[in-house]
Amino acid sequence: MENDKKEKQSGVERDFSALMANQVFHEDVNGFEKRGPERIGGRGGRTEETGARVMPNGDVVFRIYAPEASYVKIDFMGTHIRTQKGVVVDMEKKDNGMWEYILPYDPNDVGPRDFNFVVDGANMISPYLPVYHRTGKINNFVEIPDPGFTLHHIERVPHGSVVYRTYWSDVYGRFMRCLVYLPAEYNGNTDKTYPVVFLNNGGSENETTWINASKVNYILDNLISIGEAVPMILVMTNTMAFRDEDKEQELLFGWYNMILNDTIPFIENEYRVKTDKWNRAICGDSFGGVAAGLIGWSRPDVFGNLGFFAAPIRYDNLWKTYEENKHMQWMVDNGDKVGEEYKILFFSRGEAEYLTNWILQMDDDWLSRNGILRQNCTHVRLYAGDFTHDHSTFRRGFADFARLLFKDNVRNLGQHKPDTRARAKAPAKNAGEEMPVAETKEKQEAENERL
Numbered sequence: 224m225e226n227d228k229k230e231k232q233s234g235v236e237r238d239f240s241a242l243m244a245n246q247v248f249h250e251d252v253n254g255f256e257k258r259g260p261e262r263i264g265g266r267g268g269r270t271e272e273t274g275a276r277v278m279p280n281g282d283v284v285f286r287i288y289a290p291e292a293s294y295v296k297i298d299f300m301g302t303h304i305r306t307q308k309g310v311v312v313d314m315e316k317k318d319n320g321m322w323e324y325i326l327p328y329d330p331n332d333v334g335p336r337d338f339n340f341v342v343d344g345a346n347m348i349s350p351y352l353p354v355y356h357r358t359g360k361i362n363n364f365v366e367i368p369d370p371g372f373t374l375h376h377i378e379r380v381p382h383g384s385v386v387y388r389t390y391w392s393d394v395y396g397r398f399m400r401c402l403v404y405l406p407a408e409y410n411g412n413t414d415k416t417y418p419v420v421f422l423n424n425g426g427s428e429n430e431t432t433w434i435n436a437s438k439v440n441y442i443l444d445n446l447i448s449i450g451e452a453v454p455m456i457l458v459m460t461n462t463m464a465f466r467d468e469d470k471e472q473e474l475l476f477g478w479y480n481m482i483l484n485d486t487i488p489f490i491e492n493e494y495r496v497k498t499d500k501w502n503r504a505i506c507g508d509s510f511g512g513v514a515a516g517l518i519g520w521s522r523p524d525v526f527g528n529l530g531f532f533a534a535p536i537r538y539d540n541l542w543k544t545y546e547e548n549k550h551m552q553w554m555v556d557n558g559d560k561v562g563e564e565y566k567i568l569f570f571s572r573g574e575a576e577y578l579t580n581w582i583l584q585m586d587d588d589w590l591s592r593n594g595i596l597r598q599n600c601t602h603v604r605l606y607a608g609d610f611t612h613d614h615s616t617f618r619r620g621f622a623d624f625a626r627l628l629f630k631d632n633v634r635n636l637g638q639h640k641p642d643t644r645a646r647a648k649a650p651a652k653n654a655g656e657e658m659p660v661a662e663t664k665e666k667q668e669a670e671n672e673r674l
Contacts (some may be wrong), residue, residue: 285325348363394481418492420628423514510535
C-alpha cells in the first residue's frame, strides 16, 4: 500500500507514527500480538495487508480480498464514526481482486470506531481486525490515534488483571457473568481492602465493551501508577441482560434487583472490598448511566458515588416527566441535602452532543432548579470541541470520575459553563411543529410547582 507520506494540516506536519507504536493499536480480546497479513491463494500464495490500516497521517485504508464479489461496501450505519454516521460506502475494486476505501483522518473521529463489511449483501467480519461488542453484535473496529488522550495506552507500569467470573443469579434464575478488574497490588497486599466501582455498559453493548473498546483496565493502571487514582476494584456486569424479553421496564428492574441481591453479595464474598457506601460507586455510559441513576438515586444508602458519562438522569422511554421518575423524588424533597448523601456526583458530556441533545439540557435545568448543581459533591465536565456520544468521550469521563473517587480531599474539576450558542430543539408537539427548549422548561417548572 502507498500513502505513507506525512500530511500537513494547518501548516503543521501530522505524523502519528510514534503514537501508533503503542501495542494498544493492535491488542484486543482475541489477540495481543499484531495480526499478520492475509495469505492469498493458500500455502505458497502471496500475502496482502487486509482489514484496516491506520496510516501515519491518520487516514484509514480499508482493504478486503473478494475477487468474485459483485460489490463490497462498508456499513457505518451504527458506527461511532461521526463523519460517516448513517452511511454505507462503496469500496473500489482493484485488478488483483482487492477492494479498497480510504477514510480521511478527521480529529472529530478518534478512538475506537466500529464498522462492518458488506459483501454481496452479507455482513462480514474480517478475521484480520480486532472486534468488540456494540449494536447488539460483534463488530470490527479500528483505533484511530487520539493525541489528546493516551491514558488507555499500554505503558511500562504495574498492570492489574481482568477476571471473568460466572455466578448464579436468583433474580434471573440463571448464571450471569461479570468482569472484575483487580489493581496490580491486589494479590500482594492480602490484608488490604479496596473500594469498588460498578461500571455499566451502554445500550446494545455488554459487559466486555468497556474493556475491549475503552481499555478501561489500562486507564486505571496508568492513573493508579501516577497517583491520580487510588487502587480500586472494578466490576462490569451486562446492563442489557433481559429477564423478560423486550420489556424495558423488566430489563431495568431485573438488573436493579440483580445488582443488589446477587452481584454485590457475590463480589463481597469473593473479593476484599470495602462494604460502606462511601467506598462504593456506580456509573455508566448512555443507557448504563440511566441504570446507574435508577439504583443510585433510589439507594443512597448503598452507593455514595454516582457517575454519568453522556447519560440522561431519567429514563425518557418509560417515564416522560421528571415526576414519573419516582426514584428521583428524594432529590426534589431534599435537594440541598444531596451533599450529605453523596460524596461524588459526576456528569460528563461531549460538547457536540450537549448542544444538540435537548434531554441533557433539560436534565441540567432540573438539576439546577433542585439545587443539585450547587452542591460541593457535584462535578460536571464538558469536553469542548466535537466530542459526542462515543467511547472517545466515555473513556474521558471515566478517567475524570476515577480521579475524584475515594479520596479525602478531592480536586474539584470545575462546574459546567452553559454554552451561549444555539441550543437544541425539543421533539415536536404535533407533526411538523417544533417546541423550543425554553418552552419545555417553562412547562416543566409549572409541573414542579404543582408538586
